[in-house]
Amino acid sequence: xxxxxxxxxxxxxxxxxxxxxxxxxxxxxxxxxxxxxxxxxxxxxxxxxxxxxxxxxxxxxxxxxxxxxxxxxxxxxxxxxxxxxxxxxxxxxxxxxxxxxxxxxxxxxxxxxxxxxxxxxxxxxxxxxxxxxxxxxxxxxxxxxxxxxxxxxxxxxxxxxxxxxxxxxxxxxxxxxxxxxxxxxxxxxxxxxx
Numbered sequence: 181x182x183x184x185x186x187x188x189x190x191x192x193x194x195x196x197x198x199x200x201x202x203x204x205x206x207x208x209x210x211x212x213x214x215x216x217x218x219x220x221x222x223x224x225x226x227x228x229x230x231x232x233x234x235x236x237x238x239x240x241x242x243x244x245x246x247x248x249x250x251x252x253x254x255x256x257x258x259x260x261x262x263x264x265x266x267x268x269x270x271x272x273x274x275x276x277x278x279x280x281x282x283x284x285x286x287x288x289x290x291x292x293x294x295x296x297x298x299x300x301x302x303x304x305x306x307x308x309x310x311x312x313x314x315x316x317x318x319x320x321x322x323x324x325x326x327x328x329x330x331x332x333x334x335x336x337x338x339x340x341x342x343x344x345x346x347x348x349x350x351x352x353x354x355x356x357x358x359x360x361x362x363x364x365x366x367x368x369x370x371x372x373x374x
Contacts, residue, residue: 181235181236184239184268185270186204186205187242187270187271187294188241197329197330198327202311207343208343212344213347223243224251225252227239233355237354240256249294250294251297264302267307269307271308273313274315275290277312278313282312284307285308
């Protein structure tokens with residue numbers, strides 16, 4: 181049994197922002213694998229389910245703001261008795277160039293408020309899919325303004341292919357073989373470019 185979480189902020193204001201990369205990615209996975217909405221707490225989260233490769237997979241979209249992402253994860257993790265090794269969190273990452281993806285287990289939060297809250301409530305040893313958004317070219321640009329800004333038109337066109345490639349990785353992410361590559365796996369627009 182696996183729990184996949186995409187991080188983002190609720191509301192139309194944030195829909196296509198860099199901080200919502202996690203939401204955009206899990207939306208692609210939900211569509212590609214025909215996940216069904218099984219539970220919705222309007223102000224708290226949406227929970228989706230599918231069987232893939234004979235495994236029960238839950239996808240969680242926390243609907244609290246980013247810095248409160250941990251409590252819906254803790255609730256679902258406890259209710260379904262999901263081991264922390266089988267929790268996968270997809271989140272935006274400033275330290276990776278746009279479109280570059282890294283899979284990592286555990287580690288620091290690099291100031292990411294969503295990860296800080298998750299670490300505090302469930303621990304750090306979950307799998308992270310770090311979704312590169314890069315840093316602003318202008319060093320004086322406020323980081324919080326940058327992550328809450330929308331992807332530009334060129335980036336948004338590329339996002340579809342990036343998210344399709346990430347979605348294609350799902351069988352790998354829920355396989356036993358994934359531990360062979362954790363912390364050494366990078367993706368740049370093609371699932372084969374490691």
